[in-house]
Amino acid sequence: MTTMICNTCGQKAVIRMRQHRLALCKDHYLEWIIDQTQRFIEKYDMFNRREQVLVAVSGGKDSLALWDVLWRLSYPTAGMYIHLGIARETEYSDLSEQYAREFAAERGLPLHIVNVEEEFGQTIPELAQVSRRGRSKPCAVCGLVKRHTMNRTARELGFDVLATAHNLDDEAAFLFGNVLGWNIRQLRRQAPYLPEKDGFARKVKPFCRFTERETAAYALLRGIEYIEDECPHAVGSKQIEYKNLLNQLEEAQPGAKLRFMLGFLQAREDGFFPLEEIVEEDLDLQPCPSCGQPTTTGGLCSLCRLLENARAG
Numbered sequence: 001m002t003t004m005i006c007n008t009c010g011q012k013a014v015i016r017m018r019q020h021r022l023a024l025c026k027d028h029y030l031e032w033i034i035d036q037t038q039r040f041i042e043k044y045d046m047f048n049r050r051e052q053v054l055v056a057v058s059g060g061k062d063s064l065a066l067w068d069v070l071w072r073l074s075y076p077t078a079g080m081y082i083h084l085g086i087a088r089e090t091e092y093s094d095l096s097e098q099y100a101r102e103f104a105a106e107r108g109l110p111l112h113i114v115n116v117e118e119e120f121g122q123t124i125p126e127l128a129q130v131s132r133r134g135r136s137k138p139c140a141v142c143g144l145v146k147r148h149t150m151n152r153t154a155r156e157l158g159f160d161v162l163a164t165a166h167n168l169d170d171e172a173a174f175l176f177g178n179v180l181g182w183n184i185r186q187l188r189r190q191a192p193y194l195p196e197k198d199g200f201a202r203k204v205k206p207f208c209r210f211t212e213r214e215t216a217a218y219a220l221l222r223g224i225e226y227i228e229d230e231c232p233h234a235v236g237s238k239q240i241e242y243k244n245l246l247n248q249l250e251e252a253q254p255g256a257k258l259r260f261m262l263g264f265l266q267a268r269e270d271g272f273f274p275l276e277e278i279v280e281e282d283l284d285l286q287p288c289p290s291c292g293q294p295t296t297t298g299g300l301c302s303l304c305r306l307l308e309n310a311r312a313g
Contacts, residue, residue: 015217019255026221033218037069037206044192046204051160053077054201056150057103057111059096059227061219062165064103066207068224070163071107078110078159079103082149084142085116085123086231096227103224112157114149122310125233130310138233141306148303152293154201166205169212172257173242175264187273192265194275198285199294209258 004013006025013023024032040046047053053070057063057079070077081100086093097113104111117123122130124145128138154162171190178186196202207215219226234240249256268274285294288301295301300308 014221015214017214019211019250019258030218030221033065033210033214034069034072036210037066038073040192040209041204041206044204046163046193046206047075047161047202049075051076052158053161053163054112054150054154054157054159055079055163056146056165057081057100058165059099060165061224061226061228062167062207062212062215064099064224064226065215065219065222066163066165067103067109068107068222069218070206071109077163078112078157080112080114080150080153082146083113083115083117084145086125086138086142086233092227092229092232095229099225099227103226112153114153116145116149119149120145120307120310127306127310130306139237142233144303144306148291148293148301151199151201152291155199159201161202161204163204163206165207165215167207167210167212167215168257168261169243169246170239171205171208172246172261173239175261176242176246177238184273187264188275190264191268191275199287199292209261211257 004016004023005011006013006028007023008028009025011025014026015029016023022032053075055063055067055070055077057067059081067077067079079100081097083093083097100111100113103109116127120127124142125138127145128141150162150164175187175190177183178190192206192208193202193204194200218224246257246260264273285296286298287293288295288297288299288304290300290304293301293303297305
């Protein structure tokens with residue numbers, strides 16, 4: 001078996017990235033991730049060092065790796081963990097929160113915690129049961145709650161930007177699903193950043209061009225401890241199916257996922273799915289009379305309607 005050699009220093013490499021035709025040793029790989037993250041932040045004009053960044057953390061590898069990289073780049077950051085009340089029998093949410101707490105404590109970083117059950121009266125699985133009489137999957141309800149909570153927390157605490165750890169696998173799978181259904185509205189909204197507007201915080205994805213394998217390698221090499229189990233409700237989700245299909249393509253054609261994503265972003269620059277059209281779509285945004293968050297419904301927002309049904313049921 002041929003030993004991989006670091007393309008930078010000639011020492012033994014710990015990772016080979018076929019899509020980049022690049023192999024790196026531990027030190028140069030960690031340096032590469034940090035340098036590339038800074039490059040992405042600048043390329044997409046996400047934020048600067050004078051702005052306060054709220055990092056959404058789940059206790060998993062991607063979000064803790066992102067927070068670690070931004071910390072090492074000396075950006076002013078705080079974390080936010082949302083306790084979803086998932087899988088009490090396996091303590092999934094409790095363990096995830098523990099990893100987030102330990103990470104923050106080791107680095108002396110602030111961590112804001114929102115407990116869904118304390119905040120809204122029920123856990124995510126319980127809210128899913130009352131949503132459309134139990135026909136909604138927990139993932140749909142979870143996404144709704146997290147988006148609402150992250151935006152509200154970022155705005156209320158005065159952060160300039162909300163950073164999530166969506167990686168290339170996440171973004172390519174999301175893009176694949178939206179192209180399959182030609183969901184134009186979602187295609188217009190998929191970007192490395194979304195500007196703040198009418199009650200919505202600026203949202204950025206500094207890891208959008210790293211694969212899940214690359215972020216996992218960073219976490220492992222940095223010695224970051226994280227929850228390794230997937231959310232039990234994610235089994236059988238469409239996103240996982242799309243990821244599996246794209247992984248098969250990636251195995252046969254290294255770099256396929258990155259080309260797919262970059263081709264879409266280039267198409268946007270060429271005038272397709274322009275980000276500016278979001279502004280026109282959102283002209284009718286009004287504050288929810290219950291929570292104050294922006295909504296297009298003209299009445300209660302989606303989350304407040306869900307909570308109202310939960311209280312009634």
